[in-house]
Amino acid sequence: MKKIAWMIVAAALFVGCKGKGVQQAQGDGEADSTAAITVKYATGFSVKDSAGVRLVNIGEKYHFALMKSDADAPEGYTRIQVPITRTICMTALQLSNFTALDAHDVVKGITGTKNLYNQDILQRVKEGKIVKIGMEGNFDTEIVLAANPQIILISPSKRGGYDAIKETGITLVPHLGYKEIDPLGQAEWIKFVGMLIGKEQQANEVFAGIESRYNALKEKTQNVTKRPTVLSGEMHYGNWHAVGGKNYLAQIFRDAGADYVIDDEETSGEDLEFEKMYALAANADYWRILNSYPGEFSYEALKASEPRNELFKAYKEKKVIYCNMKQTAYYEISPVRPDVLLKDFVAIFHPELVESDYKPTFYRLLK
Numbered sequence: 001m002k003k004i005a006w007m008i009v010a011a012a013l014f015v016g017c018k019g020k021g022v023q024q025a026q027g028d029g030e031a032d033s034t035a036a037i038t039v040k041y042a043t044g045f046s047v048k049d050s051a052g053v054r055l056v057n058i059g060e061k062y063h064f065a066l067m068k069s070d071a072d073a074p075e076g077y078t079r080i081q082v083p084i085t086r087t088i089c090m091t092a093l094q095l096s097n098f099t100a101l102d103a104h105d106v107v108k109g110i111t112g113t114k115n116l117y118n119q120d121i122l123q124r125v126k127e128g129k130i131v132k133i134g135m136e137g138n139f140d141t142e143i144v145l146a147a148n149p150q151i152i153l154i155s156p157s158k159r160g161g162y163d164a165i166k167e168t169g170i171t172l173v174p175h176l177g178y179k180e181i182d183p184l185g186q187a188e189w190i191k192f193v194g195m196l197i198g199k200e201q202q203a204n205e206v207f208a209g210i211e212s213r214y215n216a217l218k219e220k221t222q223n224v225t226k227r228p229t230v231l232s233g234e235m236h237y238g239n240w241h242a243v244g245g246k247n248y249l250a251q252i253f254r255d256a257g258a259d260y261v262i263d264d265e266e267t268s269g270e271d272l273e274f275e276k277m278y279a280l281a282a283n284a285d286y287w288r289i290l291n292s293y294p295g296e297f298s299y300e301a302l303k304a305s306e307p308r309n310e311l312f313k314a315y316k317e318k319k320v321i322y323c324n325m326k327q328t329a330y331y332e333i334s335p336v337r338p339d340v341l342l343k344d345f346v347a348i349f350h351p352e353l354v355e356s357d358y359k360p361t362f363y364r365l366l367k
Helices: 002-019 092-100 119-127 141-147 183-187 189-197 200-221 248-255 274-281 299-305 307-311 330-336 338-349
Strands: 045-050 053-058 062-067 078-081 087-089 107-110 151-154 171-174 229-232 239-243 269-272 286-291 320-324
Touching (some): 062 171, 078 171, 092 107, 092 330, 107 119, 183 189, 183 200, 183 330, 183 338, 189 200, 200 338, 229 239, 229 248, 229 274, 239 274, 248 338, 269 274, 274 307, 299 307
Parallel strands (some): 087 151, 151 171, 229 286, 286 320
Antiparallel strands (some): 239 269
């Protein structure tokens, strides 16, 4: 009877711990965590569990020790007490990780609401649950302090203006998801945020679904007999900001069974004159455009913005692939849903590979 009673108690303790999201992670130590984290695609961060501490290296310069105890961090590492319950996001890409993990309550500040469509985020801003801290180079330090974040997620490649925030003593944590070339690598940063907020298991499960769907569809496109060509972007202020061949979007085009007109592996993006872009893409089969247009975008509007746009083959044949950020939460969702982006493009390039009644989420052919 004693043995049976002990087993019941042990089972109850296990269930109780699981309910609280606490179980031992596998590694070379005994990290106190809800789940082990394995990085498969992302190149911007790595994880190692050791002696009750989760060591996270971001890029080459940033090293953090995620800890639940009050012990000191190992030498060379900045200590972060986890799980965090208050943070500030600088980009929609960062915000997308919290959206995917149903964790908007952790976000207490953002830079602004331009191009944000998510109604929950907008409502939280309206109610004062999320504050706007200003844009890069012009942050309102008093508002930042009032938000009382435990950490602030930053993007080192942005214009900056972090000096004033550094003086607050709040830990700045780089989020390098924007540097990932592999679409699944960018999406895998959900695991990074999962570690910060104590939702490792959920992050693993969400990502596993994304990975499975993406790779299954990608496999279907590998043997297509015809690969259409595609260009991207449009003229703004005299220049065409073109996605480079070394870019996650270019990789999604390739995974969707198409060839991007800029096939170099050196640049992630560059500004080109119209003549240069036309020389590269005059005969491209499709033209991808993402913008924020008031009302319904059209071929007439595209021509009005730049009369020479009508010279492209994709314009003439009505094969413009379009997404309006005023009508969809593109930047708040797409970074963690490359599987959905991929399916939107496959449905256009190779419709026979998706269900006949598929309804796109972001991109569709412009009518």
